[in-house]
Amino acid sequence: MERSVYAASGKHFLQQYPNQHIYGQLDMHGTNQPQTSHTSTSLSTSDSGEPGVDGKWASRLLRECARAISNKDSGKIHHLLWMLNELASPYGECDQKLASYFLQALFCKATQSGLRCFKTLTSVAEKSHSFDSARKLILKFQEVSPWTTFGHVASNGAILEAFEGESKLHIIDISNTLCTQWPTLLEALATRNDETPRLKLTVVVSESIVRSVMKEISQRMEKFARLMGVPFEFNVISGLNNLGELTKEGLGVQDDEAVAVNCIGALRKAEVEERGAVIRMFQSLRPRVVTVVEEEADLSSSRNDFVKCFEECLRFYTLYFEMLEESFVPTSNERLMLERECSRSILKVLACDDESGVGDCETREKGSQWCERLKEAFSPMAFSDDVVDDVKALLRRYRAGWGLVVPQEEDSSSGIYLTWKEEPVVWASAWKP
Known part of the structure; x- marks a missing residue:
């Protein structure tokens, strides 16, 4: 199978970002005062x-x-x-x-x-939310940093290899990427040596995503799939209070489909106490592969x-x-x-207080912590040499300072790490039942 090395072409990046909000500087009596800018930066x-x-x-x-x-x-x-x-x-x-x-x-x-x-x-x-300004923002961020494309390339590579030879594919996309990683995968499917498979993409989105944005994304994805000649079905699931509400029936998973679950920046949005149940729900889907990408920070144990x-x-x-x-x-x-x-x-x-229902939201955990959770239901899949080479090729496009860490086999952790100046910042992994 021929696979594209990099993440989706820039013109297909679709995402929304918030309005530019300036925090009004307040004195301790609660009145607005002009911001004082100091040229000295030390203390x-x-x-x-x-x-x-x-x-x-x-x-x-x-x-x-x-x-x-x-x-x-x-x-x-x-x-x-x-x-x-x-x-x-x-x-x-x-x-x-x-x-x-x-x-x-x-x-x-x-x-x-x-x-x-x-x-x-x-x-x-x-x-x-502005579709045009969001597109420009993503284009620029992807251009100057591999922070997001690192996870796209690693996950796409693992998914494509798990789908090798299958004709009916179903990706459950539970992520914050808003489909920015999928055009490259569609290109790779279109160039497979055997018959082009049918792809169903089910996207689970949060309430904060404006409906018009998802409509725009849906239209662009369907148009691009037609251009690539890939039979394609696009579904959106929204309105969930938490990921634990997802079910096999609600996701429309069929017994004759090869399933992949893609989680990029998504699991941290589940309540800490509910993460085990969410992972077991993934297990019930009997996926060929589960890809998990999270930022490397521990805001759970503390x-x-x-x-x-x-x-x-x-x-x-x-x-x-x-x-x-x-x-x-x-x-x-x-x-x-x-x-x-x-x-x-x-x-x-x-x-934000925990009882508000906001404090736990997006409580990050490090790769080693996610591994302990995921190993209760899945076995780790090492990224192939081809996928690692794709990631290395991606990083060569950027300025000095970025690196890749692939843990040794005897290491208890799984997956690979994107580093910035030798500090791990993003963790990517792949799992099988």
Whole structure:
């Protein structure tokens, strides 16, 4: 079978992103004040113990503030939030941006306004979906970073190999990719040496995705399948409260279909306590392969310890923001939009109470943690040399700093890791019953 090396062609990338929302900087009396931009980006400690500006400052101030919130030290909270407000800027360099977006979450945590703020930001984002601007954003992000295409290439390769020789295919797509990975797979199916198979694609989407966006995606996917000459059926499932509501009957799985379950950035959206049940539901579908891609961060084991959760959240998003800073030009609107999308995730993790039903949402776990869960129902599949070579070829398209880690066979973890400056940031894996 001939397989395309890279993820879907740029012109087929379809995704929506939120409106550009600026967090209004507030003084501690609740009044708006002009943002102060500082050219210095570092912090030191004076003889009096007060922070001064001349070393890397954002992480130190943010950690101090998180500890003060955990200890309910209102005086210190007030002082540190005021200082962060003076130094932070969503338009500055990396430290200033981290301070700005984490300040929003810390302020909401301290004032117990996280859920209200999150709902407001989400509502604003949902009203501003633009297909054209989203397409441009994805094109640019795919152009400068393999953050998402890494998972596309690895998953597509494993799915194509699992479907070898099958004539009736069904992919259950439970992901946040909005079909951006599938045009390449359609191309590969169209060039198979044997008869072109029939493909059914069932996409499970969240309520936040605007119906008009999915209609546009459906039309483009069907048009592209016709162009490729691949018999194609496209179905959308929405309106679910959680992934545990999915069933074989609801997904329309037929006994004569070769099934693949594709999960990219999806399992973290299931409640932590429900993840085992979701994985067992996948097992009931008797899939040929299950592909799982998740970002490498542990926000699960520390979710009852605010300081530890904050530390891991800060570690992960510092890597992400630094990657964006080095990948995009300073004036990039696309970079700003991606950062603001992250600001909602940071707020969701740190400032939305668990009982709200939002705090657990998108609770990330590391690859080793997902492996322990998945091994209860599936066996790990090593990516073939061909798939690994495809991923390596993909990474060569990007700037220096990106890498690939393939664990040794004796390693207890499975899958492969995308690294940024030798730090694992995205984990991809494949599983069989």
